[in-house]
Amino acid sequence: MTRKCVLATSQLNQWSLDYDGNRDRILEAVRQAKDAGASIILTPELCIPGYGLLDHWLENDVYANSWDIVAEILAHEECQDIIIDLGLPIQHRGCSYNARVIALNGQVLAIRPKLDLCNDGNFREMRYFSPWPRGRVDDYTLPPVIQRLPSKQRRCRIGEVAFEALDGSFASETCEELWTPNSPHSLYSLAGIEIILNSSGSHHELRKLDTRINLITEATAKTGGVYMYSNQRGCDGDRLYYDGCALILNSGKVLAQGSQFSLRDVEVLTALVDLDEIWAWRTSRSRGMQANQPDVQRLERIQVDYMLCKASDMLDPRTRLAEAIEPRYHLPEEEIALGPACWMWDYLRRSKAAGYIVPLSGGIDSCATATIVYSMCRLVVAEIKAGNQIVINDAKRLSGQDPQDLSAEQFCHKIFTTCFMGMKQQSSKETRGRAKELAEAIGSYHIDTNIDKMVEALHTVVTGILDYQPKFKVHGGSNSENLALQNFQSRSRMVLTYALGQLIPSARGGSGGLLILGSANVDECLRGYLTKYDCSSADINPIGGISKTDLKRFIKWAEDNFHLPILGEFLDAVPTAELEPITETYVQSDEEDMGFTYDELSVLGRLRKTFKLGTVGMFERLVVDWSGHMEPRKVYEKVRSFMYYYAINRHKMTTMTPGLYLESYTPDDNRYDLRPFLYPAFTFEHRKIENLLKKMEEGEAGFGSDSR
Numbered sequence: 001m002t003r004k005c006v007l008a009t010s011q012l013n014q015w016s017l018d019y020d021g022n023r024d025r026i027l028e029a030v031r032q033a034k035d036a037g038a039s040i041i042l043t044p045e046l047c048i049p050g051y052g053l054l055d056h057w058l059e060n061d062v063y064a065n066s067w068d069i070v071a072e073i074l075a076h077e078e079c080q081d082i083i084i085d086l087g088l089p090i091q092h093r094g095c096s097y098n099a100r101v102i103a104l105n106g107q108v109l110a111i112r113p114k115l116d117l118c119n120d121g122n123f124r125e126m127r128y129f130s131p132w133p134r135g136r137v138d139d140y141t142l143p144p145v146i147q148r149l150p151s152k153q154r155r156c157r158i159g160e161v162a163f164e165a166l167d168g169s170f171a172s173e174t175c176e177e178l179w180t181p182n183s184p185h186s187l188y189s190l191a192g193i194e195i196i197l198n199s200s201g202s203h204h205e206l207r208k209l210d211t212r213i214n215l216i217t218e219a220t221a222k223t224g225g226v227y228m229y230s231n232q233r234g235c236d237g238d239r240l241y242y243d244g245c246a247l248i249l250n251s252g253k254v255l256a257q258g259s260q261f262s263l264r265d266v267e268v269l270t271a272l273v274d275l276d277e278i279w280a281w282r283t284s285r286s287r288g289m290q291a292n293q294p295d296v297q298r299l300e301r302i303q304v305d306y307m308l309c310k311a312s313d314m315l316d317p318r319t320r321l322a323e324a325i326e327p328r329y330h331l332p333e334e335e336i337a338l339g340p341a342c343w344m345w346d347y348l349r350r351s352k353a354a355g356y357i358v359p360l361s362g363g364i365d366s367c368a369t370a371t372i373v374y375s376m377c378r379l380v381v382a383e384i385k386a387g388n389q390i391v392i393n394d395a396k397r398l399s400g401q402d403p404q405d406l407s408a409e410q411f412c413h414k415i416f417t418t419c420f421m422g423m424k425q426q427s428s429k430e431t432r433g434r435a436k437e438l439a440e441a442i443g444s445y446h447i448d449t450n451i452d453k454m455v456e457a458l459h460t461v462v463t464g465i466l467d468y469q470p471k472f473k474v475h476g477g478s479n480s481e482n483l484a485l486q487n488f489q490s491r492s493r494m495v496l497t498y499a500l501g502q503l504i505p506s507a508r509g510g511s512g513g514l515l516i517l518g519s520a521n522v523d524e525c526l527r528g529y530l531t532k533y534d535c536s537s538a539d540i541n542p543i544g545g546i547s548k549t550d551l552k553r554f555i556k557w558a559e560d561n562f563h564l565p566i567l568g569e570f571l572d573a574v575p576t577a578e579l580e581p582i583t584e585t586y587v588q589s590d591e592e593d594m595g596f597t598y599d600e601l602s603v604l605g606r607l608r609k610t611f612k613l614g615t616v617g618m619f620e621r622l623v624v625d626w627s628g629h630m631e632p633r634k635v636y637e638k639v640r641s642f643m644y645y646y647a648i649n650r651h652k653m654t655t656m657t658p659g660l661y662l663e664s665y666t667p668d669d670n671r672y673d674l675r676p677f678l679y680p681a682f683t684f685e686h687r688k689i690e691n692l693l694k695k696m697e698e699g700e701a702g703f704g705s706d707s708r
């Protein structure tokens with residue numbers, strides 16, 4: 001016996017509130033699924049309006065508009081004879097739900113609202129939706145736009161239901177439901193359901209794909225059955241990159257996996273599976289006993305007069321089923337090269353800007369930003385070669401020519417400006433030279449200039465007003481004077497960058513403006529080692545969520561994989577802001593200035609955010625972890641100093657350039673890491689640690705059961 005069916009899942013580059021575009025991408029996915037002979041097509045979570053609407057979810061319009069699109073899809077001639085699983089928000093009895101509409105031949109089979117909402121990190125689903133209680137099922141009156149369709153359907157069921165077609169069964173499990181300890185797929189498998197449909201809105205985080213695939217593999221290895229996963233892809237209007245990677249698994253084995261980073265708007269994955277193979281996974285008596293529990297059998301089933309396995313009759317019995325494949329994972333370095341590059345392409349094409357500009361200093365951070373833009377250009381050129389018409393059209397607008405014959409470097413030259421802005425006394429020829437060489441290697445349109453005149457002008461105005469001459473520290477000035485003079489330079493750079501960004505396209509014979517890229521990394525943000533309204537004030541920042549240590553790994557990877565030997569020189573250079581005059585005996589160095597190495601900051605940043613530790617908790621962890629090379633009192637000084645600078649500079653995070661979220665240690669204040677920005681001096685915590693230290697220094701006997 002065989003019950004062979006073709007199943008399809010999709011990854012769609014939806015854009016929040018782009019109803020027409022989102023509908024067209026869904027229609028294209030349905031078309032491709034039908035061409036492959038699929039009986040079911042799964043689409044991403046909330047894919048009709050897009051996943052990342054944030055407070056737009058509170059608007060009544062979104063619900064009505066979404067139903068309008070459902071009606072268009074149901075009525076569409078190419079959307080018949082296939083089960084379509086769509087994502088949209090639903091209102092029911094005065095509550096709002098994140099839901100699936102499962103439809104066939106112009107009719108809604110049922111609505112399945114999400115049971116477990118995602119509300120941590122960047123997710124705020126509880127702000128907009130109510131979780132649907134497990135087991136509840138109601139009648140739902142469909143909106144007039146659906147009632148007016150030829151099927152004249154008035155009502156459907158809404159709730160936790162499963163579907164029984166004539167030859168197979170399926171049920172939904174939406175995104176976060178997979179990630180919870182009590183996932184519904186266990187119940188559904190015990191209830192005999194054969195196919196689980198998981199539609200997700202899951203954004204990219206370094207190394208997160210491993211977790212996703214592990215969760216699904218473990219789920220199906222234990223329960224048996226087919227698991228389909230669909231995810232949004234791209235930048236849908238916020239600082240997240242959704243990384244697609246749709247999947248089809250059968251009983252612990254991956255059968256199909258979509259790409260994680262690509263510029264394709266629609267990707268459909270199909271697999272031919274035999275539902276009869278699932279039987280072998282479900283013959284144990286222990287499972288049978290659990291399956292006979294009353295709560296398992298209470299699951300309401302929607303009867304569907306449709307054959308899922310129509311392929312069985314039409315196919316030559318010798319046709320091979322989809323075979324197991326090894327899941328594909330990118331190295332974290334590669335994820336940094338590709339994820340931000342894809343996000344930046346969506347941002348560029350959707351903002352209709354003319355390109356990007358970055359102030360290129362010859363240091364690692366702006367170098368990493370520039371390398372990511374180059375990576376974007378490489379992806380664009382590869383996609384043009386593959387004949388992707390949407391990319392070709394966008395590249396044509398941006399380059400002002402037929403882009404078919406452009407190399408990545410030539411395309412980069414058209415859309416990317418890099419600018420070194422030196423100062424006679426502060427800038428070294430090494431940084432200037434590195435910036436120039438990198439620009440040459442990636443092909444960017446490079447400007448090498450000095451900003452002494454701008455800074456002098458500001459200096460003249462300020463000293464004129466105050467009738468007072470501030471001095472750098474190396475010339476005998478105070479700390480405040482030293483900082484103010486550094487800031488004259490750094491802020492002048494941002495002012496100049498905006499001016500250039502607005503005018504470069506016109507000056508080069510084109511039109512429009514460039515988007516300004518910022519390049520502050522996570523560690524500098526934590527320590528506040530950046531100038532407010534300089535690098536805090538660009539348009540977007542592709543590396544805003546990445547620590548210096550991960551950036552260095554990425555640069556090393558790019559040196560080899562993008563064949564850019566110049567990157568080695570950036571890795572070898574001592575990081576310096578070059579904001580103070582270089583003298584015979586003094587060259588400014590980031591790590592000395594900050595009082596921390598970047599590696600230390602990386603550790604402290606992770607403890608603060610990912611491990612959720614306060615001042616005392618950090619000390620207690622580090623006094624063990626760093627015991628090999630640091631005395632407890634020195635550890636205390638580090639933690640104390642870190643928290644001091646963190647606290648006095650947290651206000652800078654309120655103005656930071658929107659950075660792409662990439663890691664769980666991100667300090668982004670606007671969406672992810674919500675904290676105050678006016679702090680007391682942590683004297684209470686200091687006292688606690690000092691008491692601890694005292695006991696440690698007095699010897700072990702000093703410790704009682706209450707060691708704090």
Ligand SMILES: Nc1ncnc2c1ncn2[C@@H]1O[C@H](COP(=O)(O)OP(=O)(O)OC[C@H]2O[C@@H]([n+]3cccc(C(=O)O)c3)[C@H](O)[C@@H]2O)[C@@H](O)[C@H]1O
Pocket residue numbers: 483486487490491528529530531532533534535577579593648651677678
């Ligand atoms: N509690 C508070 N709440 C809200 N705002 C507060 C505040 N305290 C100060 N402020 C504001 O913040 C200002 C001080 O911050 P800010 O202007 O950034 O200046 P500040 O932090 O004093 O100096 C910038 C630091 O960044 C370093 N740096 C390193 C590497 C590169 C770059 C670069 O830019 O290329 C800079 C530079 O060496 C220096 O140590 C004050 O003048 C005040 O306006």
Ligand SMILES: Nc1ncnc2c1ncn2[C@@H]1O[C@H](COP(=O)(O)OP(=O)(O)OP(=O)(O)O)[C@@H](O)[C@H]1O
Pocket residue numbers: 358359360361362363364365366367419420421422423427493518519520524535575576577578590
């Ligand atoms: N001479 C310069 N010319 C152009 N841009 C500069 C210059 N100096 C600094 N910048 C800009 O200001 C940003 C912040 O400077 P910062 O010194 O923190 O970073 P960086 O030089 O890129 O890297 P590193 O931290 O390794 O020195 C830089 O990323 C760069 O965009």
Ligand SMILES: NC(=O)CC[C@H](N)C(=O)O
Pocket residue numbers: 045117118123174175176177179200201202203
């Ligand atoms: N949209 C969601 O429910 C997301 C769930 C899950 N934590 C993820 O990141 O994939």
